[in-house]
Amino acid sequence: MKHVYQRLHNKGLVLKNTKMIKGAHAGYIYRVTAESEYGRQYSFVYKEFAKGRENEIEIMEMASHYISPFSKMNEIWNDSPPAILMEDLGRPVKTTFSNATLPEKELTIKRIVERLAELHSLETSHIDKRFPIHRITAESLEWCSDQLSKLHFHVKWADTKWIKDIKYAYERLGLIDYIAQCPLVFTHGDPHLENIFYHDKQMWFIDWEWAAMSSPLRDFTIMLQDLYDPYLIDYADTYYTEQLRKNNLTLDMESYQQDFYHFYIDHTTMMIAWEVEKYFQGLHSEEEIKKILLFKVSEISRALNNLMKRNL
Ligand SMILES: Nc1ncnc2c1ncn2[C@@H]1O[C@H](COP(=O)(O)OP(=O)(O)O)[C@@H](O)[C@H]1O
Ligand SMILES: [Mg+2]
Known part of the structure; x- marks a missing residue:
């Protein structure tokens, strides 16, 4: 200092x-x-x-x-x-998001998605050769299993079946080392709402530690982690595909869907681990963590079911 x-x-x-x-x-x-x-x-x-x-x-x-x-x-x-x-960009979007009205949330999502689509459409053929390429690994699954096992000792409602279900999803989908189907683009790597700010009529991103080449769905499905509402997730998805098209990033829709569900499950798993960590650090009440986990675990099942239906 x-x-x-x-x-x-x-x-x-x-x-x-x-x-x-x-x-x-x-x-x-x-x-x-x-x-x-x-x-x-x-x-x-x-x-x-x-x-x-x-x-x-x-x-x-x-x-x-x-x-x-x-x-x-x-x-x-x-x-x-x-x-x-x-x-100084003021306060992250996250600080006001959960108490905002539905139209305010929609507007915030639109603004973020516009910026993400802009980032993902950058021409990167001359990017530094050392710039990392991101792949799904076993890390989120391992961390999540550990965290849920620990949580199980603390609270009765934490269901051991959750770990089994999440492991099943990874196995069923071959998630570890999944190869993205969309073209690799420049991704931020951690665009959750604490790393996004609205300032001077524009969305800005901080915390670029995890930036790498990856599927555009990598960032998009991280951003979705702060939306606890299937309607808003769907709203963001529709608007994001529209914005990619507007920025001339034409993706094959089947590849988009495959990447969407694979990355969504991996990131939801990672966020479960992280939110449990926040609970252990005293940053969530028991009631809050319970609500978060019930939603996220059900999202993993929903995503798995949707993907299996597609892949029949
Ligand atoms: N430019 C900025 N303007 C306002 N607040 C910031 C800024 N950069 C960081 N912060 C605050 O510090 C927090 C952590 O910064 P960040 O760079 O995301 O570090 P970490 O890698 O620890 O997540 C942010 O969530 C935000 O609250
Ligand atoms: Mg951060």
Whole structure:
């Protein structure tokens, strides 16, 4: 943290105030206010990475040309300690989403989906050869099984059948090492609603640590994880396909559906694990985690059934 004063000074700014943004982060995140010599005030977010967690910096350096139109990045330092400086985008979409009205939610979804479709339609033939390619692995399933087993010791309602059902879905679909059927595009990798901000009449993405080439359905099905309403999931899906077409990304609809269900199940499994973690960390009440899990487990069954029907 001591470096931020000098780093801002080198940009001709005087540090005025810092406040830590608390949470389980990949490093230390501060809200920082600064002033230029002409008295102009700035509000930034400064993210300093913990050792071994500086992947986001490498991604930024490899793909800044792709990322900058979607993030309000101001500066990247790759010397020690690695850090980034972004414009302060206010509060993530997630903070207001669950209490918003249905028309407000629809509007938010439209805006996010428009930006995602824009990102996914970028021409990437010249992308850095070292830029990662994402594949589904066994990681989500293993983490989810562990978390649900732990949860089972804490609360009676956590059903051991859930683990069996999820494992069955992975086996039935050959999810581990599934090969995406859609063409690979530039994906953000973690666009849940805490990583998305509405600012200056536009949606912005932060937290590019997991950016990689993948199916566009990778991002889309992560975004869906914060929508606890089948109507909104369907609404987002219709609008997303429309926007891909508008951006001239024409996908074969069967490939789209296959990727949709495969990635949706893998991400729902990962989110079950993560939400249980949040419950253990005291960030969800028992009532909240129960509601979340019942919905997500039923979504996995719904997706599996829909896919099996398609593949008959
Ligand atoms: N540019 C920003 N503007 C406003 N808040 C931010 C900004 N960057 C990060 N934050 C806050 O810090 C949180 C964590 O930042 P993020 O980069 O997503 O780190 P992590 O990798 O730990 O998820 C965000 O969810 C948000 O609340
Ligand atoms: Mg984040």
